[in-house]
Amino acid sequence: MERQQILYLWASGSALDSGTVGWAFHDGTDGSGPALPDGSPPYATGVAALRDGWMLLQSSQLTPPLPGEEHLNAYLEYEFVFERRVTT
């Protein structure tokens, strides 16, 4: 059966080779698939994740700030979502 692993990486810039500042991992294989590499973060960039076999599903759109909100921060802005399909 094919199952999905999902990796979120948040980067310090809008490019896939920007440095990772946050991450999250959701494992549809419930531990029977490959684990993330050791390290905090597990991948220094999104490109490093690609090289380890992850497939990019989505990257965040670049949206201009709304008038009056130019200097307000909110969520981590540059989000990249990856998947890895594992047959178990």
Next chain:
Amino acid sequence: MAEFVANGFIRFDAIVPADINERAIDEMRQLEAERLAPGGMKPPHTGTPLDECYPAPSVIGEYLRLPRIQGIIESFVGPNPTFDHDWTHHIHPHATYVQPLHVDAITDSTDPTFDVQLFWYPHDVAPGEGGTRFVPGSHLRRVRSSGLDRYQHINGEQQFSGPAGTVVVFHHGLWHAGQPNPGDGDRWMHKVRLNPTVAQVRLWNTDDLPDLQNPPSDHIFARILPDSVAQIFRTWHPWMSVTDYRNEQVQRARLWRYLTGDETYDVDHYLTRLEGRGALVGS
């Protein structure tokens, strides 16, 4: 205070005496058991002046009335703050629940006023044994609490560990979460949120402020004072992008204007530049 503005928290290690810490856990346990029960121990009503909260005999009251704790509270929210709410956080040994990262309450207003939340740890918390997770520098961002759930790991985040009697003062907007407790002992923490009733302007000891308050010309790409508030406001947390960092400097400067009453205060020219040009419109 400038570090609090830059980081969103400040900690006071072992500030509560051992005697109070040792007696506190029984009272925290009682409050936990009886808070929602038909009778028994109850927290104060929201809006109660702090001085009237937990009258004697109460260990929590003893803690809140310690002169050093009162001094800390007054420095942030002034005299006569009111009680918002409190909670006894109890994580059992070997508890595995991972609370998602969150901010308390709702998305904040745009004004710079703030509440403080005092996190009191009455016993030693070893590294990794259930201490509160938090993200330094996250307190001035405008988010919805549930939107933070997905951030399992953020560079530079911390998990509290420290000696018994440590109190950590949080800006109410700081992202935080309870953590699993792989240790063998119960982990207790009392959190109380306090609302100011006066403008939070120069409420702390500002004797050194004339020496540290940089002029608005202080600019990293021009000239800077080496030892100044601006240098503290240049704290770049490792999870921040360049844009995040610069916007945070703007938010810190705005908060500092409120705290000091100095409407010209700036760091790295961001506000002054825009205000100067803005004044030209229509002239």
